[in-house]
Amino acid sequence: MTTATPTAAAATGRPRKGRAGSEEAHRLMPTPLLAVLTTLLCLMVLIPVAYIVLASLNSDAGVASGEFWPSSFSAQSYTLIWSTVGLSKALVNSLIVAGAVAIASALLAVPTAYVLVRYAFRGRVTILRGLLGFQSIPGTLMLLPVFVLFSSLGSTLGIAIIGTLWGLFIAYLTFAMPFSTWVMVTYLRGLPRELEEAARIDGASNVQILARIIFPLSGPAIVVSGIFAFLLGWNDVLFASVMTRPDTHTAAVALQVFGASMEGGAIPVYSQMMAAALVCAAPVVILYFVFQRYLVGGLTAGSVK
Amino acid sequence: MSSATAPEAGQGVAAPAAAPGPAGPRPASKKVKPLSKRQRPLWMLIPGGVLMTFIIVIPFLIGVWISLTDLDQYTLRRWLSAPFVGLANYVESLSAGLPAAIWISLSFAIISTIVTVPIGVAAAIVTQNKYKGRALIRAIFLIPYVLPSFVVATVWRTMLQPDGIVNILLNKAGIGDQLWLSGSTAYWTLILVEIWAAWPFIYLLALSGLQSVDSEVHEASALDGASWWPKLRYIVLPYLKGPLALAFLLATLNHINNFTLPFVLFGAPAPESVNVMPMIVYVTSFQSLRFGLSAAMAIVSLIIIAIPLFIYLRAVRLDVHEEGGK
Numbered sequence: 001m002t003t004a005t006p007t008a009a010a011a012t013g014r015p016r017k018g019r020a021g022s023e024e025a026h027r028l029m030p031t032p033l034l035a036v037l038t039t040l041l042c043l044m045v046l047i048p049v050a051y052i053v054l055a056s057l058n059s060d061a062g063v064a065s066g067e068f069w070p071s072s073f074s075a076q077s078y079t080l081i082w083s084t085v086g087l088s089k090a091l092v093n094s095l096i097v098a099g100a101v102a103i104a105s106a107l108l109a110v111p112t113a114y115v116l117v118r119y120a121f122r123g124r125v126t127i128l129r130g131l132l133g134f135q136s137i138p139g140t141l142m143l144l145p146v147f148v149l150f151s152s153l154g155s156t157l158g159i160a161i162i163g164t165l166w167g168l169f170i171a172y173l174t175f176a177m178p179f180s181t182w183v184m185v186t187y188l189r190g191l192p193r194e195l196e197e198a199a200r201i202d203g204a205s206n207v208q209i210l211a212r213i214i215f216p217l218s219g220p221a222i223v224v225s226g227i228f229a230f231l232l233g234w235n236d237v238l239f240a241s242v243m244t245r246p247d248t249h250t251a252a253v254a255l256q257v258f259g260a261s262m263e264g265g266a267i268p269v270y271s272q273m274m275a276a277a278l279v280c281a282a283p284v285v286i287l288y289f290v291f292q293r294y295l296v297g298g299l300t301a302g303s304v305k
Numbered sequence: 306m307s308s309a310t311a312p313e314a315g316q317g318v319a320a321p322a323a324a325p326g327p328a329g330p331r332p333a334s335k336k337v338k339p340l341s342k343r344q345r346p347l348w349m350l351i352p353g354g355v356l357m358t359f360i361i362v363i364p365f366l367i368g369v370w371i372s373l374t375d376l377d378q379y380t381l382r383r384w385l386s387a388p389f390v391g392l393a394n395y396v397e398s399l400s401a402g403l404p405a406a407i408w409i410s411l412s413f414a415i416i417s418t419i420v421t422v423p424i425g426v427a428a429a430i431v432t433q434n435k436y437k438g439r440a441l442i443r444a445i446f447l448i449p450y451v452l453p454s455f456v457v458a459t460v461w462r463t464m465l466q467p468d469g470i471v472n473i474l475l476n477k478a479g480i481g482d483q484l485w486l487s488g489s490t491a492y493w494t495l496i497l498v499e500i501w502a503a504w505p506f507i508y509l510l511a512l513s514g515l516q517s518v519d520s521e522v523h524e525a526s527a528l529d530g531a532s533w534w535p536k537l538r539y540i541v542l543p544y545l546k547g548p549l550a551l552a553f554l555l556a557t558l559n560h561i562n563n564f565t566l567p568f569v570l571f572g573a574p575a576p577e578s579v580n581v582m583p584m585i586v587y588v589t590s591f592q593s594l595r596f597g598l599s600a601a602m603a604i605v606s607l608i609i610i611a612i613p614l615f616i617y618l619r620a621v622r623l624d625v626h627e628e629g630g631k
Contacts, residue, residue, distance in 0.1 A: 027434055027533065028430050028433055028434060028533065028536070028537055028541060029430060029431065029533050029537070030533055034431050034434075037427050037428075037430075037431050038431045038432075038442060041424070041427070041428050041431070041446065042442065042445050042446075044501070045445055045446065045448050045449055046445065048460070048461075048464065048501070049448060051464065051470060052460050052464075055463075055470070063470075064468070066470065066473040068470065068474075108352050108353050108356070109353070111346075111349035111350075111352075111353075112349065112350055112352075112353040112354075114349065115345070115346060115347060115349045115350050116350075119345045119346075119347070121345060121347060127350075129618055132617070132618055133614060133618060134357070134361055136558050136562070136610065136614050136617070137361070137365075137607070138561075138562045138564075138582075138583060138603070138606060138607065138610060139562070139564060139583075140564055140582070140583040140586040140587055140603055140606075141365075141368060141586070141603040141604070141606070141607050142360075142361065142364050142365070142368070143587070143590070144368065144371065144590045144596060144599060144600055144603070145363075145364035145365065145367040145368040145371065145600070146360060146364045148364075148367060148371070148381070148384050148596075149363065149364055149367060151381075152384065170356075170360065171360060173356060173360075174356050174357055174359070174360035174361060175360075175361075177353050177356060177357055178357070181353065206346035206349075207346075210346075210349075231453075234453060235453040235454055235455060235565070236565075237454075237455050237564070237565045237568060237569060238564050238565070238568070238583075238587070241568075242591055252453070252455040252565075255455060255456075255459055256455060256459070256568075256569050259459055259462060259463070259569070260572055263466075268466065268468065270463050270466070270469070273459060273460075273463045274460060274463060276459075277456045277459045277460050277463075278456075280453065280455070280456055281451075281452050281453055281456040284451060284452070284453055285451055285452070288447070288451045289444070292444075
């Protein structure tokens with residue numbers, strides 16, 4: 001304890017002084033090269049993005065005639081897609097499933113991670129390793145067995161699972177759980193134990209400790225794991241393409257079906273494609289930029305997209 | 306510090322040994338360090354555990370069983386009593402295009418990773434130093450990563466249509482157009498779009514690696530008068546070895562497992578040249594309806610993925626033991 005404190009103080013004290021002093025020393029590259037690289041990278045990202053936005057604000061005929069810059073701007077495509085793509089129903093489905101998965105997985109992850117971090121038991125390390133391993137199991141491997149399991153369970157119990165949002169919810173929840181739990185594990189490991197110990201001495205039960213201490217302190221990690229669970233549900237095409245009917249299509253499937261069906265048509269509806277794609281991306285982009293400062297740390301903690 | 310917090314902290318850390326008060330019955334010898342073995346609320350593992358058993362472990366076992374049977378659309382309802390064929394599906398998968406799919410997947414994944422690593426590192430280096438507008442540049446760099454994969458695939462599919470904007474621009478430049486989404490060109494299209502979408506992942510991991518370079522290192526090399534390239538090459542980049550090894554592994558796994566991009570970009574069935582492992586498994590199940598064969602292919606692809614995965618798990622195990630490791 002006593003030997004650790006001075007070195008810790010020195011370590012935190014010194015770099016701060018240095019950082020303020022010499023910006024120049026930290027330079028990794030001459031400015032002209034830096035400017036060239038930055039410009040190239042930005043162009044690589046922004047040229048396609050600019051075209052997507054411009055095309056969505058163009059008319060279908062304008063895009064088909066090869067305009068990069070629209071001859072006349074209109075939001076027409078943004079009004080058409082609600083009837084042509086059936087996007088409103090699909091967006092609602094996606095929001096329900098992805099939102100429910102986000103909430104459920106974040107809430108389930110806290111107790112699981114709490115036990116894994118604070119208590120020793122046989123199989124603990126195996127479970128921790130399994131949490132990481134599960135994240136890399138290809139969805140294509142699980143799709144068929146899950147499909148078979150759900151359909152035979154459904155016919156045994158006399159309820160429909162395939163084709164409903166419930167089926168999707170359970171599937172996504174399970175695939176979100178390993179990641180959410182891992183995010184919580186890395187977070188809880190950094191929480192000091194003193195508060196819990198104090199509460200335990202005051203006679204708090206495990207459930208009380210979880211509800212009154214762990215949950216309130218875990219805000220940032222709950223946000224991160226919730227958002228990643230949401231993205232998992234929102235971005236999935238694989239399960240949704242097999243386990244939904246037209247009225248339970250998620251946004252991803254609706255967009256994909258629209259894209260595949262429009263190509264047979266005489267007039268390409270590229271402008272509507274771009275508008276619909278941007279609308280599907282909007283909730284995700286908004287989530288990222290609202291919670292940006294939590295997410296970048298979480299990315300490197302959990303790591304698999 | 307203050308008198309208000311002292312008793313609390315004292316009780317939490319050191320008091321059990323000294324205080325035989327109301328907390329007496331609790332065994333007092335336990336220090337804070339080792340993980341507790343008392344009052345373990347292991348039941349809290351049940352909800353998550355049941356879910357993961359039900360949707361991951363059991364289906365995995367079902368998948369192994371299906372791969373040993375000749376399950377098709379006629380026997381699907383009675384999958385438990387489907388005809389058992391042993392390893393016949395595995396043998397058949399060798400002649401049903403699986404070796405080609407493995408080759409396509411691996412080469413696609415490795416090329417994509419090799420190209421994205423320098424781009425990501427360069428992006429991390431140019432945003433490492435503070436300057437006006439850096440936050441905006443960082444936000445721009447994240448755009449491809451933030452956009453959902455199915456959106457990226459949809460917009461590129463639209464732009465790469467035979468009469469799409471890419472061909473129009475190429476024609477104007479006098480290069481001549483291409484059929485991007487079919488034939489053997491599709492393979493390079495897949496790689497290009499994957500690179501466009503995936504490099505920010507490397508960027509983020511490289512950025513966190515750069516931030517671990519001590520300030521002293523920068524100052525020492527400035528004092529030595531090191532010019533930028535030797536400094537970057539011999540002093541800063543070695544710091545990135547660990548993060549980049551991890552990034553390389555994870556990015557390659559992500560590329561191999563990517564189903565959404567080829568599926569939305571090319572549709573199913575995909576052109577021969579982009580029939581990656583996830584695509585061939587999907588098409589064999591849900592279009593050819595050869596469930597047994599498809600399950601066998603899926604198991605083989607899992608075995609291939611397991612190799613980098615195993616290396617990854619070995620590498621991360623160190624972090625499990627280290628307290629507070631990110």
